[in-house]
Amino acid sequence: MTPTVISPxxxxxxxxxxxxxxxYPTTLLICSSDDEFRAAIAEELKGQIPEEQLQQEPDEFGEVIIDHPLAALPIFRRVVARHLRVLFVPxxxxxxxxxxxxSQADSPIPPPPEEDSENTKQGARPRPPSLFxxxxxxxxxxxxxxSAQGLSSSASMFVAAARRSGFNPVMVEPKAAGGLANFEHVLREHAPILSGGARRDEGWQGRTVEVRRVFDRWFRFQTGQWDIKWPEDNAS
Known part of the structure; x- marks a missing residue:
């Protein structure tokens, strides 16, 4: 269970x-508020759905309805149907x-009905769950x-929590977070060595270190499924 940072x-x-x-019992920690995450999804879907698929007349609450399976409220009904746990971390x-x-034991999400029967099959070796x-x-x-100090403290707690519960620790950043264009830019971003460092217009005062070097102690870095160019994509 190698800790992994996946591309944004x-x-x-x-x-x-x-x-x-x-x-099940994979757990997703969304490092924002519920409202912020839902707003980000709605904004993304507006850019993906063709204009003719949008209901132009607002509903009784003054919102435009988007015809997309992930846009239905509650937004995580399909995630919940997979018995995945979601926690918002503001x-x-x-x-x-x-x-x-x-701890997995504290989760209010029950296992799916077929989980016990699948796990009792002779020779079955289910893939370990992940903590995202x-x-x-x-x-x-x-x-x-x-800072390197602050990131290291949180990262070590993240890896320890996952391993303590038998989960595979995985980190994923939002695309364009912090104004950074791609995965390499995210890993090359600088942070001061110690917490509480003063920031200037052109960067940080004092010594800094790349995020990659902070995470190298625990994580490997991997391209996500969403960024892989499959042969059929290249042929189109």
Missing amino acids: ASPVELLHYMITYQR SVIHLRAILSVF AYGFLELHRDSSEW
Whole structure:
């Protein structure tokens, strides 16, 4: 269970991946508020859905309805149907508090009905569940914990919490988070060595280190399914 940082994904790409490839008791930590994440999904879908598929007349609440399976409220009904646990984490303090007590036993999400029968099949070796953190860096970026010291503290807690529960630790950042264009730019972003460093217009005061070097201690880096160019894509 090697800890992994996967290339950035949009909210819709992430949910599609979770629905398609993940199973109980995988847990998703969304490092933002519920409202912020839903707003990001709605904004993304507006850019993906052809104009003719949009209902132009607002509903009784003054909102335009988007004809897309992920747009229906509650937004996570398909994730819940897969018996995946979703937790919203609005601050670094909340993240560390959750990680300090994280346990599968505390989850209110029950196993799917077929889970027990599948696991009792002779020779069955189910893939270990994952603990995802979506927006880990983004959560730290505008806080006093944006530093090698702060990131290391949270990352070590994240990996420890996952391993303690038998989960595979995985991090994914939102696309274009912090104004960064791609995965390489995310990993090359600089943070001060110690927490509480002063920021100048052109960067940080004092010594800095790349995010990649901070994470190298625990994580490998991998391209996400959403960024892989398959042969049929190249042929089109």
